[in-house]
Amino acid sequence: MSLIQPRTLKGFRDYLPAVMMPREQMMQTAREVFRSFGFAPIDTPVLEYLEILSGKGSDETDRQIYRFQDNGGRDVGMRFDLTVPLARFAAQHIGVLGTPFKRYHIAPVWRGENTQAGRYREFVQCDFDTIGTTSVLADIEAVAVINHLLEAIGFDRFTISINNRVILSGLLELHGLADKTVPVLRSLDKLAKIGREKTHEEMCRVAEISSEQADAVLALAACDGDAEAVLARLPEITAGSETAAEGIVRLTEIYRGAVASGVPTRRLKIDVSIARGLDYYTGAIFETTLDDLPEIGSICSGGRYDNLAGMYTKQHLPGIGASLGLDRLLAAMEQLNLLPVASTPAPVLIVYFDEDRRDDYLKMAANLRANGVGVEVYPDSKKLGAQLKYADGRGFTAAIVAGGNEWAESRCQVKTLATKSTTDVAYTHDDPAALVAVLKQQCDSR
Amino acid sequence: MSLIQPRTLKGFRDYLPAVMMPREQMMQTAREVFRSFGFAPIDTPVLEYLEILSGKGSDETDRQIYRFQDNGGRDVGMRFDLTVPLARFAAQHIGVLGTPFKRYHIAPVWRGENTQAGRYREFVQCDFDTIGTTSVLADIEAVAVINHLLEAIGFDRFTISINNRVILSGLLELHGLADKTVPVLRSLDKLAKIGREKTHEEMCRVAEISSEQADAVLALAACDGDAEAVLARLPEITAGSETAAEGIVRLTEIYRGAVASGVPTRRLKIDVSIARGLDYYTGAIFETTLDDLPEIGSICSGGRYDNLAGMYTKQHLPGIGASLGLDRLLAAMEQLNLLPVASTPAPVLIVYFDEDRRDDYLKMAANLRANGVGVEVYPDSKKLGAQLKYADGRGFTAAIVAGGNEWAESRCQVKTLATKSTTDVAYTHDDPAALVAVLKQQCDSR
Structure with a gap:
């Protein structure tokens, strides 16, 4: 075909x-x-x-x-x-x-x-x-x-x-x-658009009025x-x-x-x-x-x-x-390049780091959304570098990384994309408050 | 024509x-x-x-x-x-x-x-x-x-x-x-839509499959x-x-x-x-x-x-x-009448009561909008009754009435349309806070 x-x-x-x-x-x-x-x-x-x-x-x-x-x-x-x-x-x-x-x-x-x-x-x-x-x-x-x-x-x-x-x-x-x-x-x-002279000329010609009449209108x-x-x-x-x-x-x-x-x-x-x-x-x-x-x-x-x-x-x-x-x-x-710089519809990306934790990432995302934070979950468990590159390219504000260690210790890493800095933040599905607070602060300060 | x-x-x-x-x-x-x-x-x-x-x-x-x-x-x-x-x-x-x-x-x-x-x-x-x-x-x-x-x-x-x-x-x-x-x-x-029997019949006829095959699919x-x-x-x-x-x-x-x-x-x-x-x-x-x-x-x-x-x-x-x-x-x-009851795009109507106060009504409206209260000014200085009937019919929450006396005394009347009650509220163009507070409270409680 x-x-x-x-x-x-x-x-x-x-x-x-x-x-x-x-x-x-x-x-x-x-x-x-x-x-x-x-x-x-x-x-x-x-x-x-x-x-x-x-x-x-x-x-x-x-x-x-x-x-x-x-x-x-x-x-x-x-x-x-x-x-x-x-x-x-x-x-x-x-x-x-x-x-x-x-x-x-x-x-x-x-x-x-x-x-x-x-x-x-x-x-x-x-x-x-x-x-x-x-x-x-x-x-x-x-x-x-x-x-x-x-x-x-x-x-x-x-x-x-x-x-x-x-x-x-x-x-x-x-x-x-x-x-x-x-x-x-x-x-x-x-x-x-065309100036006084041409307008005067057009008025006389098209509207068939006298030069004096055109002068009066243009005055x-x-x-x-x-x-x-x-x-x-x-x-x-x-x-x-x-x-x-x-x-x-x-x-x-x-x-x-x-x-x-x-x-x-x-x-x-x-x-x-x-x-x-x-x-x-x-x-x-x-x-x-x-x-x-x-x-x-x-x-x-x-x-x-x-x-x-x-x-x-x-x-x-x-x-x-x-x-x-x-x-x-x-x-x-x-x-004229007056439009605001492209940003993502949701400011936070959850990195799909550990394939076995898929449902946890989804739960975390639902939790954050319920608290008013827009969040996208990367759909494929690709290498961390590739996912962070995507986050950077699209203009996300922050990326959340959590692997086996972090989940075991009830925390996650928040990467601030503009500054390339990383913060450890406490998180469990039952108590997302600390993470919500950090993300809201980062999104507001952008 | x-x-x-x-x-x-x-x-x-x-x-x-x-x-x-x-x-x-x-x-x-x-x-x-x-x-x-x-x-x-x-x-x-x-x-x-x-x-x-x-x-x-x-x-x-x-x-x-x-x-x-x-x-x-x-x-x-x-x-x-x-x-x-x-x-x-x-x-x-x-x-x-x-x-x-x-x-x-x-x-x-x-x-x-x-x-x-x-x-x-x-x-x-x-x-x-x-x-x-x-x-x-x-x-x-x-x-x-x-x-x-x-x-x-x-x-x-x-x-x-x-x-x-x-x-x-x-x-x-x-x-x-x-x-x-x-x-x-x-x-x-x-x-x-059509039930098991007709689906079975159609499968056999249109798809040209056997009755047993249709049974397997329908199972x-x-x-x-x-x-x-x-x-x-x-x-x-x-x-x-x-x-x-x-x-x-x-x-x-x-x-x-x-x-x-x-x-x-x-x-x-x-x-x-x-x-x-x-x-x-x-x-x-x-x-x-x-x-x-x-x-x-x-x-x-x-x-x-x-x-x-x-x-x-x-x-x-x-x-x-x-x-x-x-x-x-x-x-x-x-x-099924499940749509919310019609309400006005702006909840407050300013009655055009005193023709000489047009610019004051406009200033009051601008003041309220600047404080986050949506407000319509009735365009014609018709009788009060006609304007209040309009406010009722369209579903406004509150109407503001201010004539010569009210302006002279730096106040206005707020009519709550649902209850037909009237409150006197202090108002000057320089200090709209009291009016803003009353209106916001009325709009929130609806």
Whole structure:
């Protein structure tokens, strides 16, 4: 029989333990942060009716959907984000769930896009949303969640850029551009990437607006610097627009509320140029960048929307939420060697030293686990050197060696792998306390 | 615009918070148990080249694969289990990983099978395997892991049935049936379901063996009762087969090792009739049933295999593992109302009482979270009654009410929702200790 080449599809990847361990840790951290704010977990199917998924994002998103006919002849697709499934879910279940409904969802999504460094066709997103309220408190809370989330994952230097799309809408109204909102915002969204000049040119060409109109939009976007200073300058730039004035009040509330919630001011930026490509944001908008890795773009984005599930229900469901690109963040950390050094899932290895003592090693292991010490037993009674080499290579903290003499004398040797030192510790199956104490101390001090 | 009906595909389901919370808890418990034995997490893509997946299970499995051509014209499929991806993964990465390699993998799989109560086309499996050793220690450990896993999830009454396929092989050899192993085992596997008579009939018809031969096989399978007694009777029934004798020694080691590892004897059964449908098991075989729900079948099965990745590599990789049908277990628990009563992800609700105090509520929430108390702030300043009704309905433990008077007097009211009692507690943003203590005490006592 000829062998089948073991390989993954282009744009897909395996997660080996050294990366999967911190990845699992990140997901668990995210769950704990979300829960501490009262967000509850949900899950939805990977496959949805294609009609649920298609036509919800851009044409590009539509092309990227993995789609096929299932065995029952149904047109189905794999979800490309967690927002469209949330909209479908909310339309279907909101009667049971009630509002406000706060959910998080941590799950993979698929996009058949062209691959590039750090971008995959399968990646985990980490979304949270508050549905059924237009309260500014929910907007503020979203900023606080983003801050907690990144802090808990281990980042200190990051910037959460905040905007309120209503200010832009007011300005566009003021300059007679209300019907050009979508193409103007699309162009504006590229400002950081392609610069002022090219954005100006694209606005005039694609949105078909005048050079003066483009100047007015870009004047707002150029409003930069300290948050309180930007907030103070905005009324002047948008003078004459009541819509913009209301938007500025709300943006100020979000900013000051975030500060009251404990978000450090150094991490907050008012950036009236961010608009997000998606058309459905109608109020607050967020983007988050790592100060030391700005080139990877926003790693946590979101905003307020007026009507989440209008495609599926007549019930009006406003809400706010954001999405952390967990795998994107992980790929960046991996690329930059920021991931914690690989360690073993259990910190202690019991060396399988004396074949006749197999059941004793197993009992010792059960005893240690019952006392909260994770422990692996080497499965084969190989030479001591080989087993210690394995322990070293995998990153165990300590190895326990016990042969006939040690068992006879109710003790064992604990080898500290980092220092290559050995300690004799008393042990019997009936009294593991001394060994537990030594191992816990060694694991804690690592 | 006409509405699109919000619905899930047949055989798929949404997980609402009341079910998703215990489901997440189960997954987290499983991770902790696996890690405590030194198993490390991995992840693999949902989509694989179809040639990796097809022809690995039965014809039925092949038909059930969700398969399609991707945009690049590749034939791809969604994984139907976690074993085939593990085989591909091991073939690809074992050089880097080294052996013994112990991994766990908790992830959904897809099978387009006919749906029935409690069975879905998308479900989470929870697998663990030890690769690269033939040691009986790994077999014993697998039994210990299954025991810990179910105990940690919350079960007490379950039975782990153990067999060693080698004993059956010896018996088949003895009766000249070595070349009929597969059809005989296929029939034998149905014994519990269809009974002795029908199994006998099927063996004779499908495997084309004599009635006497079928009797001999079924005599072994009828060996029932106390584990040590069964082990003592087996040599007689298989007398004359050296293969069977070796198999009995190994099975005895697994049983006694499991007991040494702390698995209660009441949960262990020697069942020489279990063979598992899959052809690749070559040694130990496990099945696990819930004593109070035997009708749902095995909820954790596995066994030893000789050569995991023979389709993809010439490297010989023996191993042992088992798979917990996590969603199947969850569906059974849900059906039988065994799931814990829904509770909120955060136990405390801050009532949004006084609109002018928004930033104070947010500060209080941040303060409590920083002290380890999960807390949700109601987003809208609705009437007190409506907010307390929400708190009651969602299952919060306590609600905090603070209006102008309370803030002025540096205190707040803590309403215990179960007892409808109210306590006055001192609170300032600078000194939250008293409030933290009261809330922690209330959450702990629930």
